[in-house]
Amino acid sequence: MPLSPRPRRLWRDVILFDGLQQLPEPMAVLVEGERIAGLWPEREFDQSLAAGAEQAGRGGVMTPGLVDCHTHLVYAGNRADEFERRLEGVSYAEIAKAGGGILSTVRATRAASADELIAASLPRLDALLVDGVTTVEIKSGYGLTLADELKMLRVARRLGELRPVRVTTTLLGAHALPPEYAGDADGYVRLVCEEMIPAAAAEGLADAVDVFCEGIGFSPAQCERIFQAAHKHGLAIKAHAEQLSNLGGSALAARYGALSADHIEYLDEAGVRAMAEAGTVAVLLPGAFHCLRETQLPPIALLRQYGVPMAVASDANPGTSPICMPSLLANLACTLFRLTPREALAGMTAHGARALGHPELGRIAVGAPADLCLWDIQHPAELAYAVQPGRLRQRIFAGAITHAR
Ligand code: NIG
Numbered sequence: 001m002p003l004s005p006r007p008r009r010l011w012r013d014v015i016l017f018d019g020l021q022q023l024p025e026p027m028a029v030l031v032e033g034e035r036i037a038g039l040w041p042e043r044e045f046d047q048s049l050a051a052g053a054e055q056a057g058r059g060g061v062m063t064p065g066l067v068d069c070h071t072h073l074v075y076a077g078n079r080a081d082e083f084e085r086r087l088e089g090v091s092y093a094e095i096a097k098a099g100g101g102i103l104s105t106v107r108a109t110r111a112a113s114a115d116e117l118i119a120a121s122l123p124r125l126d127a128l129l130v131d132g133v134t135t136v137e138i139k140s141g142y143g144l145t146l147a148d149e150l151k152m153l154r155v156a157r158r159l160g161e162l163r164p165v166r167v168t169t170t171l172l173g174a175h176a177l178p179p180e181y182a183g184d185a186d187g188y189v190r191l192v193c194e195e196m197i198p199a200a201a202a203e204g205l206a207d208a209v210d211v212f213c214e215g216i217g218f219s220p221a222q223c224e225r226i227f228q229a230a231h232k233h234g235l236a237i238k239a240h241a242e243q244l245s246n247l248g249g250s251a252l253a254a255r256y257g258a259l260s261a262d263h264i265e266y267l268d269e270a271g272v273r274a275m276a277e278a279g280t281v282a283v284l285l286p287g288a289f290h291c292l293r294e295t296q297l298p299p300i301a302l303l304r305q306y307g308v309p310m311a312v313a314s315d316a317n318p319g320t321s322p323i324c325m326p327s328l329l330a331n332l333a334c335t336l337f338r339l340t341p342r343e344a345l346a347g348m349t350a351h352g353a354r355a356l357g358h359p360e361l362g363r364i365a366v367g368a369p370a371d372l373c374l375w376d377i378q379h380p381a382e383l384a385y386a387v388q389p390g391r392l393r394q395r396i397f398a399g400a401i402t403h404a405r
């Protein structure tokens, strides 16, 4: 039986940001099936190059589909009460030490069924999608038992089947010490290493393993044991590090070949150097910085100097960053961290994809998967400049237009 021809779709005269930079002149873009099949400067384009293609759009700014490389999207309940207490002056760490914070979300998430978690998480995922996200990383970390961590990861995978989006999953068993292990952090780390990581790897439920390396989280020595277990089971490594203090977690993660070290407000030059040498991506999370009213800025100048790629992500979570709007985060990355709009956009496309170990995503290049956004703006910088939902004209996922107006 002859194969039915793959659909060919053509966009004409678009201003194109390819994931790293804006191309110098308007372009024509051909998509065939699920991939980008041709890119030409508009003034050189000839219809014979794209015979039989349907014209799907003209004008506007085209970017890769956005990559949100760090989220805690799956959880139950919310922490609006803590938001109010923090505004009154109680710190995030104080709330955590008193059994609130992450552990409060753990209680709600353990009590929720998988279906309830899906129902709670879909509106957050949809908010990302209407703002242009085509790839999202989702962490566990609010279960903290074998069964509840796997439940979260299954829900995350399921979300990727329910919506047109690529989901990568990360096991964050070492997010907080659950109450049943109080006084026995090493015992809990053993559970993470000997039960959670092997089970998640065996079921194919996790692409990576993450840790919270912090005074209120886990020590570098404990994180190292987790990295070793991740290696043993063939899972990639990521770390929440240097968010509230400098424990050297980023350099440790880099030594284990981590894909990324995330937050990194307290990262020092030795840590930056270690990340540069290992090719570890710096994931900046301006939403958490903003919501916690932090003042310690990540070492942006050093990251630039050493050529460490900077990703920008939402960190969407109920405690430190209840924000599911990538374009707002691009704006915050610029206003709070003084990234250029180009850096912020690269951080949400090419570098975000690299932080997930998927360098083929987040780029507009011939042969790359056709995950694209067409925006009703004049210049890519406007995405970070204005906080204005509704500018996404088309969202293209694996070559199919999944959102258009
Ligand atoms: O990325 N820092 C640790 N983890 C999350 C916060 C999780 C929470 O407070 O629920 C973060 O900021």
Ligand code: FE
Pocket (backbone or CB within 6 Å): 070, 071, 072, 240, 315, 317
């Ligand atoms: Fe996080």
